[in-house]
Amino acid sequence: MASFFKNLFKSDAPPKATNFLEFLGADMHAHVLPSLDDGADSMTQALAMVQEMKQLGYRKLILTPHIMGDFYKNTPDGIRAKLAELIQALQQQEIAIELACAAEYYLDEWFVQKLDDKEPLLTFGDNYVLFETSFINEPMRFQDIIFKIKSNGYTPVLAHPERYSYLYNRWNSLAEWHENHVLFQVNLNSLVGYYGPEAKRRAEKLLQNKMIDFVGTDAHSEKHIRVLQKLAGSSTFEKLRQLPLRNQAL
Template sequence: MFSLFSKKTQKKGEAFPFAALATDMHSHILPGIDDGSPDLETSLQLISGLQDLGYKKLVATPHILWDMFRNTPDIIHEKLDLLREAALKAGLTIELDAAAEYFLDEHTNELLAKKERLLTISGNKVLFEFSMAYPPFNVKDTLFEMQMQGYEPVFVHPERYSYLQKNKEFYDEMKEIGCIFQLNILSLGGHYGRGVTELSNHLLKKDYYDLLGTDLHHSNHLAALQQFHTGLFPADYNFSTRFRNNQL
């Protein structure tokens, strides 16, 4: 089995080239609206850390999961304006933007049925996730409706769905219908467990990933990113051309 932890690559490589990616398109840095940053001070610390890593642009993507996080475009944009103002006062030069991470639930289906404008990255890309506890129901119907309305679905952290270990054909189906795949960077370092790392390896081998995201929620994630290195990828991996982050 293909493994990024083979003898050839398990040694520590160079510092990860975050600057080559330029944009982090998945993070939870808006203060106090989901399970990410709890307050403005923490948000500024996280942003400062990501800027120090080399990122030039951050797209905050708070959860829209109606049973837990009832975020709306107005709420998200209000928090974005607050964070931009605070970042400017703090002397941070990084560009800040916002979209959302949509949970495929009844609320999202209602938004699509009403043709409500969804929050997107890079024009028309919509980040989506579903339950990590059980397989999704009618996910293809929802994604088809997104596409009919002109959106390009982005399947975030597909490697984190452990039940797909026994149903890897699902990934093939998601690719066939046109989904973009986004890898959580820390999935490769064992942060979410061995099974997640194995699925990351599987999807990397199939060349399915298009985007890399931090999925940053808190300072522990930032500390892990600061220790991340290129030794977890195959040798001579060209990050700036392999992933599309710097086109966002």
């Protein structure tokens, strides 16, 4: 009788994969710092996200809130202060993982002004600067801005190039940018189709052409982290493991 009830309530869901992202070492794109942007909205949610990311195998998280003109008015001091709060909360919960912070800069006039003013930017690793553009419209003077970033001593890292619709029919532009030393960071969830079929196709083509320098969760919530489970054990995941990803050196 006991075995009957055990089988009756047995879940058909596959076992949850853990530690399968351990080979990456670090995630360098996540919106976990609470109440700074459209990511975690509370310390409780931030702690839950960190715990789940640790279970995936990450030893280090580089947290990257949006900095976007007059919409997300985050500053380096404000981001560092929130990081210190999260580290303290993790210590109280006895959750051991290394945390650091950078930012995801939006390519707008405010960002260009920071470059012109030589304002120190939040970076990660070897002076990498993570930036994004509009998803729909190509930024004006893109090459000029990239030149400014490099002239200020930074290495530009374009966040999720597979998701920009203005590039969907312009593979040559992507290839040219990468050849000109703009590094590419692909979202892991793009590889499982979370952002739609076109983003998935683009991510897979970048993978096939070995044009992925970093991968990130771009996690804004626990949902984004749980979707990553679909990647475990896939043929795409095995191809990803063969790339010399820069996450491993962070």
